[in-house]
Amino acid sequence: METKANYVAVGAFVLACVIGLVITIMWLAGAQYSQEWAYYQTYFKGPVTGLGKGTVTRYNGIDVGRVTELKFNPNDPQSVIVTMQVQPNLNIREDSQASIESQGLTGGTYVEISGGTAKSPVLTAKEGQDYPVIRAKQSTLQQLEQSAPEVVAKLNVAVTRLNDVLSDQNRKSLTNVLSNLDQTTSAIAKRSADIDATIKNANTATANLRDASATLKPTLDHVDVTVSKFNKVADDADAFLKGDALSQLSSLVNEMRRLVTSLTRFSDQLNREPTKLLFGDRRKGYDPNEKK
Numbered sequence: 001m002e003t004k005a006n007y008v009a010v011g012a013f014v015l016a017c018v019i020g021l022v023i024t025i026m027w028l029a030g031a032q033y034s035q036e037w038a039y040y041q042t043y044f045k046g047p048v049t050g051l052g053k054g055t056v057t058r059y060n061g062i063d064v065g066r067v068t069e070l071k072f073n074p075n076d077p078q079s080v081i082v083t084m085q086v087q088p089n090l091n092i093r094e095d096s097q098a099s100i101e102s103q104g105l106t107g108g109t110y111v112e113i114s115g116g117t118a119k120s121p122v123l124t125a126k127e128g129q130d131y132p133v134i135r136a137k138q139s140t141l142q143q144l145e146q147s148a149p150e151v152v153a154k155l156n157v158a159v160t161r162l163n164d165v166l167s168d169q170n171r172k173s174l175t176n177v178l179s180n181l182d183q184t185t186s187a188i189a190k191r192s193a194d195i196d197a198t199i200k201n202a203n204t205a206t207a208n209l210r211d212a213s214a215t216l217k218p219t220l221d222h223v224d225v226t227v228s229k230f231n232k233v234a235d236d237a238d239a240f241l242k243g244d245a246l247s248q249l250s251s252l253v254n255e256m257r258r259l260v261t262s263l264t265r266f267s268d269q270l271n272r273e274p275t276k277l278l279f280g281d282r283r284k285g286y287d288p289n290e291k292k
Contacts (some may be wrong), residue, residue: 021114037065037085039131040123042098042111043073048080050109057084059176067111083131084111093120097137101259 048070055067065086073079086092093116101112113134123132164170188195 041131095120098134123214160169
C-alpha cells in the first residue's frame with residue numbers, strides 16, 4: 001500500500017507541474033498576443049537573403065520587434081516589402097533608415113533601423129499606405145558587394161603596374177643605381193678631408209662677407225643722407241618753379257626786352273638824324289597859296 005501511495009503522489013506532482021507549465025506558456029502567449037505593436041514597412045531593393053518571419057528588428061542596436069511578413073512588391077519586381085512589428089512609442093522619424101545587417105561573418109541576419117534626427121517629424125502612414133514606410137538603405141555588405149568589381153579592377157591595375165616595376169630590366173636598373181650610389185658614397189668618404197676644408201673656407205668667406213657688410217653700412221648711411229638732401233633741394237626747386245617767383249621773373253625779363261628794344265630804336269634814329277632830335281622836323285609841305 002505504501003508503494004502504491006508513493007506512485008500516486010509522484011504522479012500527482014508530475015501532473016501538477018505539467019499543468020502549471022501549460023498555464024505559464026498560455027499566459028505568456030496571451031500576454032504576447034495582447035501586447036500592442038506598431039507596424040512599419042520597408043521596401044528593400046534586391047535580394048533579402050537571410051530574412052524571414054520572426055527575424056529580429058533592432059532600433060539603434062536594441063531588439064524592439066520582429067519581421068511579420070515578406071512579400072513581393074507588385075509595382076516593382078526588384079523590390080521586396082518587409083513588414084515589421086515593433087514596440088510602440090519609439091517615435092521613428094521620417095529620416096530614419098532601415099537596412100539588412102549581419103552579426104559578423106557567420107552570425108544571423110537582422111533588420112537595423114536608425115534613429116534619425118530630433119528635428120525630423122515622426123513618421124506616419126501616407127495616403128494609400130497600409131503602414132508607415134521606412135526608407136531603405138544598402139547594408140554594409142551590400143555596399144561591399146556593389147563596389148567589389150571596381151575594387152578588383154583597381155587591384156588588377158595595381159598588380160600590373162607592380163609587375164612592370166619589378167620587371168627584369170627595372171631590377172637591373174635598380175641594381176646599377178644602388179651600385180653607383182655605393183661608389184659615390186665611397187668617393188665622398190675618401191674626400192672627406194677636402195670637404196671639411198671646403199666647409200672651413202666657406203665659413204671664412206661668410207665671416208669676411210659679414211665684416212664687409214659692417215664696413216659698408218656707414219657708407220650706405222651717408223648715401224642715404226646725401227639722397228635726402230638732394231631730394232630736399234629738388235623739392236625747393238620744384239616749389240620755386242611752381243610758385244609766383246617764376247611769373248615775376250618772366251615779367252621782369254619781358255620789361256627788360258622792351259626797354260632794350262626802345263633804346264635800340266633811339267640809338268638808330270640818333271645816328272640817322274641827329275639834328276631832328278635837337279631842332280625838330282623843319283621840312284614843310286607844298287603850299288599852293290604861297291607866292292613865289
